[in-house]
Amino acid sequence: MQPLFLLLPFPLHQQMVFMFRGTCDFKTKVEHAVAAGAVALVIINHDQTRPDHAFSMTHPTSTEGTAVSSDLGTLPSPEEALSPQIPCVMVSWNSGQAILEDRPERLRLYPGGGRPFIESVSDESPVVFIIHNLLSQEEIEFLKDSAKNKLRPSTTADDDVIVKQKAPERSFDTAYLRSGVWKGAVHKAMDEKLFSIINFPPDYFGDLQVNRFSQGGHYGLHYDSDRRASVYREKIMTVVFCLDDVDASRGGGITFPRGGLHVRPHAGMAMVYHNSLEDGSLDPKSSHLYENLTSGVTWTATLHVYAAPTPLARRMLVPLLAMLNGGEEPGWLRDALQWAVNSWGADKGTELFHYALLAVAALAVLLLLAAVGAVALRSQKAATRPKVE
């Protein structure tokens, strides 16, 4: 006897057709997929020079298509437009290869909605990509609230203590969230999300730097890392979290002039760029600037990802020292690190400095315990001493 659910229309063999991009126009591909009865068409981008790149196919009669959705001039007229009643999507070369290798029996295709997704901006120097919808509104508010009472004008002292580069012109307020191992739940969740995408664990992250640009705010052309100087840890990657929407009329975008790239901030997105080339040398095209903001206020947060994990001593002790110093890393600490690097070199000096920091902290704890013990002993003796009339 047949089951009751067979009363419903029941597709028995649904197939999602995969094709490679190239050779003919999208219209031909779509027509052949529809004629074959496909329920969806997936085009694998054949561009191996940009293996993570995929774009929204706009012109069904174009082989190459165009990635510029705002360029209405390239859209076909309604008569020319192709309206297949199946979804047509493109995946990057790398994604296509992953599917080809896995040979899954079933695939599910659904709208991304508000999920984080990656847009590849540039696969070559400078390597830049955008993570859409990375931050929730709650996380954006958390960053702004955590920083607003610590903001102060950014100065050259905010640059890496070891890096010797010409100080870029700047006009914005900044605050460091030096949390180290004492991060709260929201901050930890943000780190984990980022880790799942960029594949670097939070130990490699520096302190979050929250920046507020007011009218006239800008940050001149600069590099984030300069390996030609004796850096003790290389900043291999920078993540810029955008906390506000900034429309084009207000300026305030981030530009890589040598790379020919311009990024317009949207609330919740993060822009990730590499500061160095594959051989570890500085990427000359990674120089970038923050355009002049002509009106209003906008916030960003910057996180550097280092080539080596941040030492435990630093993650534990610097936040505590900063808390005692009004949220700022004490100047003497930076000077001491600079002196250690000058004396013993970048690697050895940094290592010795952090061992010394741990030793001093341990000594301080021991002294504190001794003092508490001494007070307790004295008060006990005073209590047990017979009173003399």
Added chain:
Amino acid sequence: MLMVWAAYFVCFGYLATNVAVAEAKKLTTYPQRTNDDSALLEWGHSAVIHAADAVVAQFGLKTVDQEFDLGIEAAPIFARPSQGCEPLRNAHDVTSQVRVVDYFSSVPRWRFFHKLLYPSVD
């Protein structure tokens, strides 16, 4: 004098070329993608799930269309020829068959109502 003029023209030409190159370097603005063109291809089982970003074309079903919005699950098949520029040779493997089984005409009606009343009895 001739040398001075020659040097002047060489320098002027060099500078003009460089300025032109600098101006010709247009900036491409990002992001170019939006939530509306974002889709997810997912495969695997509950233990290991793989996912890939997909970009929805500006033709065909949109993410807001109900058929797409509900999600589509299907078996993948790779077109032959792989670029799909000719009618697919493996079209017979692709065919989406939608079959409506008319239960009323296939069994006596009394058995249908009997089954509703006594589902455990075959």
